[in-house]
Amino acid sequence: MKEEKRKVYYLFSPFLRIFHWIMVLSIVVLFVTGILITKPATIQALEPTFTSMSMDWVRNIHFIFAFLFCASFILRIYGFIINKGDRLFPRVWEGHFYSETIDVAMHYMLLKPSHAPFLRNPLARSSYAGLYVMVLIEILTGFAMYYMTEPGNIGGTLFGWVNVLLGGEMVTHWVHHIVAWLIIVFAIGHVYMVLRADLMEAEGEASSMFSGVKFLEHVPKDACEVEPPTNAK
Amino acid sequence: MDKRESMWDVYLRKGMSRRSFLKGCAALTAMMGLSSDKVAKVAEAAEKKPLPVVVWIHGHECTGCDESFIRSAAPLASDVVLNEVALEYDHLLSAASGAPFEAHLDEVIQKYKGQYILAVEGAACTKDNGVYCMSGGHTFTHLLQKAAAGAAAIIAYGTCAVSGGIQAASPNPTGSSGIAHFTGSKPVVNVPGCPPIPEVMTGVVMHVALFGTVPPLDSEGRPRQFYGNRIHDTCYRRPFFDAGMFAENFDDEGSKAGWCLYKLGCRGPETYNSCGNMRWFQGMSYPIQSGAPCIGCSNAHFWDEGPMSRRLPQFSPAVDVDTIGAGLAAVTAVGVVGHAAASVVQKKKRIAAEQAEKGSGEE
Numbered sequence: 153m154k155e156e157k158r159k160v161y162y163l164f165s166p167f168l169r170i171f172h173w174i175m176v177l178s179i180v181v182l183f184v185t186g187i188l189i190t191k192p193a194t195i196q197a198l199e200p201t202f203t204s205m206s207m208d209w210v211r212n213i214h215f216i217f218a219f220l221f222c223a224s225f226i227l228r229i230y231g232f233i234i235n236k237g238d239r240l241f242p243r244v245w246e247g248h249f250y251s252e253t254i255d256v257a258m259h260y261m262l263l264k265p266s267h268a269p270f271l272r273n274p275l276a277r278s279s280y281a282g283l284y285v286m287v288l289i290e291i292l293t294g295f296a297m298y299y300m301t302e303p304g305n306i307g308g309t310l311f312g313w314v315n316v317l318l319g320g321e322m323v324t325h326w327v328h329h330i331v332a333w334l335i336i337v338f339a340i341g342h343v344y345m346v347l348r349a350d351l352m353e354a355e356g357e358a359s360s361m362f363s364g365v366k367f368l369e370h371v372p373k374d375a376c377e378v379e380p381p382t383n384a385k
Numbered sequence: 386m387d388k389r390e391s392m393w394d395v396y397l398r399k400g401m402s403r404r405s406f407l408k409g410c411a412a413l414t415a416m417m418g419l420s421s422d423k424v425a426k427v428a429e430a431a432e433k434k435p436l437p438v439v440v441w442i443h444g445h446e447c448t449g450c451d452e453s454f455i456r457s458a459a460p461l462a463s464d465v466v467l468n469e470v471a472l473e474y475d476h477l478l479s480a481a482s483g484a485p486f487e488a489h490l491d492e493v494i495q496k497y498k499g500q501y502i503l504a505v506e507g508a509a510c511t512k513d514n515g516v517y518c519m520s521g522g523h524t525f526t527h528l529l530q531k532a533a534a535g536a537a538a539i540i541a542y543g544t545c546a547v548s549g550g551i552q553a554a555s556p557n558p559t560g561s562s563g564i565a566h567f568t569g570s571k572p573v574v575n576v577p578g579c580p581p582i583p584e585v586m587t588g589v590v591m592h593v594a595l596f597g598t599v600p601p602l603d604s605e606g607r608p609r610q611f612y613g614n615r616i617h618d619t620c621y622r623r624p625f626f627d628a629g630m631f632a633e634n635f636d637d638e639g640s641k642a643g644w645c646l647y648k649l650g651c652r653g654p655e656t657y658n659s660c661g662n663m664r665w666f667q668g669m670s671y672p673i674q675s676g677a678p679c680i681g682c683s684n685a686h687f688w689d690e691g692p693m694s695r696r697l698p699q700f701s702p703a704v705d706v707d708t709i710g711a712g713l714a715a716v717t718a719v720g721v722v723g724h725a726a727a728s729v730v731q732k733k734k735r736i737a738a739e740q741a742e743k744g745s746g747e748e
Contacts, residue, residue, distance in 0.1 A: 320687070
């Protein structure tokens with residue numbers, strides 16, 4: 153076996169990691185319950201008084217996880233503040249971002265045998281920014297529907313404009329539904345890209361979301377953005 | 386026309402008692418959606434204020450709103466028109482017609498400038514200078530602008546006047562829209578619905594007539610007392626929704642048993658109206674009660690939000706958003722597997738190339 157000299161980079165704070173797994177759980181639960189809300193399961197031979205699996209429950213679970221998801225952003229923001237490695241927004245204001253993104257994209261399109269080493273590659277970071285946009289749309293449209301039971305209250309005042317902007321509350325439902333599917337498509341791609349990176353480069357891509365660290369042989373191009381590495385034991 | 390009567394004067398002229406006047410005021414207060422402590426205010430206004438002049442014009446529409454209006458039971462539409470407001474001009478209900486009648490409109494607009502209530506039914510047709518909707522030799526938009534300029538307040542009756550209605554549905558060949566662009570800075574009360582509930586129509590005009598101000602409005606300009614709740618949240622079938630009991634077809638057991646119509650495309654969860662609590666025609670029924678899912682007729686663009694018997698947009702009988710979403714996810718999954726296989730091949734090639742290079746370097 154070849155002796156490898158790898159360095160350990162501490163990237164993700166516990167806050168980001170906990171947030172990530174809350175997000176995973178929330179998205180799965182929200183998607184399943186959301187589909188059930190749009191197209192409720194057909195339940196035969198029931199009595200209203202004794203229904204066990206009721207629509208009310210499905211909706212309440214959806215709402216509870218929606219609030220949990222929103223609340224978990226507190227962890228995300230705290231991690232962002234205290235830890236450099238949590239700051240994942242693509243550096244679109246720096247010129248090298250674009251050439252590096254093209255470099256990574258060329259590799260993913262199988263046109264280049266490899267791409268330059270990154271701790272957090274610019275294409276992935278762009279996709280996370282895209283995910284946050286989708287999540288924001290889900291939050292805005294979701295609360296716009298949720299709070300309009302009482303349009304005059306604070307929630308209706310804060311989010312009611314979304315329905316007007318989209319041209320009708322039915323459209324809000326549709327946007328919420330379509331973007332949910334796009335998030336699932338993102339999730340499939342995300343899980344694949346992480347597992348692929350883990351198997352191909354063995355840099356601890358998948359385990360980094362548990363341990364917070366990655367192991368790199370080469371000096372990554374974005375090393376200056378995080379804390380200096382330590383030597384592997 | 387010079388000496389304008391108050392509602393109390395009308396009661397006196399008809400020889401009706403003070404007692405029945407006060408009873409009428411109490412009924413009116415309830416119909417306007419106000420609490421009972423406002424009865425005194427209503428009685429005072431009805432006693433002292435001269436009957437408000439109302440000009441009622443019709444644009445691009447089917448006049449179904451008037452069909453609804455004349456079915457108002459409390460207050461009776463005939464009472465409103467004959468005893469509670471001074472209806473000076475109405476395209477549809479007037480017996481008079483022709484040039485003298487049009488001249489009368491101009492006279493009314495001049496004489497009661499800034500005092501009359503303008504009720505508008507129907508959309509404003511804007512394409513080709515509005516020639517697709519004309520009356521008395523002028524376009525409706527011309528009449529609308531003229532009448533709106535001198536109005537104290539404007540009531541937009543029906544979804545057409547509020548947001549264009551069926552004329553404005555895609556592809557909107559006549560360029561129809563709501564009347565808002567033509568009313569300037571005048572206060573407008575939006576009373577959407579296709580048609581609005583009769584008692585909502587009479588209730589709103591009585592509110593403006595008696596108090597001289599528009600009722601409290603929500604962010605879309607609708608009176609809060611009538612459009613403050615979703616039909617879904619006031620629907621008597623809501624318990625079936627919460628229990629997960631749905632009619633799957635228009636002719637199945639659930640439909641016959643009166644279960645929730647959500648899966649048949651009911652728009653109750655998106656629609657703000659009083660159908661659930663006031664119902665129609667003296668509380669007789671409303672669409673959901675008669676087994677038809679709500680089509681959301683008080684929503685701005687409900688004609689374009691079909692199919693009305695489905696919750697999701699439908700692209701063909703078998704394809705909706707969920708089909709496309711699942712298809713997209715499946716394609717992504719297949720693509721991922723293909724990409725993984727190609728990546729493995731690529732990596733093997735790369736390692737082979739590196740080893741060949743290393744090998745040639747060592748030799």
